[in-house]
Amino acid sequence: MGLQLTTVLIAAGAGAVVLFIWSGIAWMALPHHKGDFHPLADRSDIEAALAAANANPGMYCIPH
Numbered sequence: 809m810g811l812q813l814t815t816v817l818i819a820a821g822a823g824a825v826v827l828f829i830w831s832g833i834a835w836m837a838l839p840h841h842k843g844d845f846h847p848l849a850d851r852s853d854i855e856a857a858l859a860a861a862n863a864n865p866g867m868y869c870i871p872h
Contacts, residue, residue: 848854
């Protein structure tokens with residue numbers, strides 16, 4: 809019983825490592841996430857609005 813459990817745990821760990829590596833490669837290499845972030849058309853208006861609101865330093869996502 810112990811040998812079977814050890815085999816299953818080793819296989820699950822190896823599968824997790826392979827999945828982790830594959831997902832990292834897929835995230836960096838495949839183009840379907842390239843359009844997730846877009847630059848602002850007129851950044852100065854947004855910067856002025858944040859400065860007028862005394863916003864703390866950080867990362868702001870618009871419209872969220």
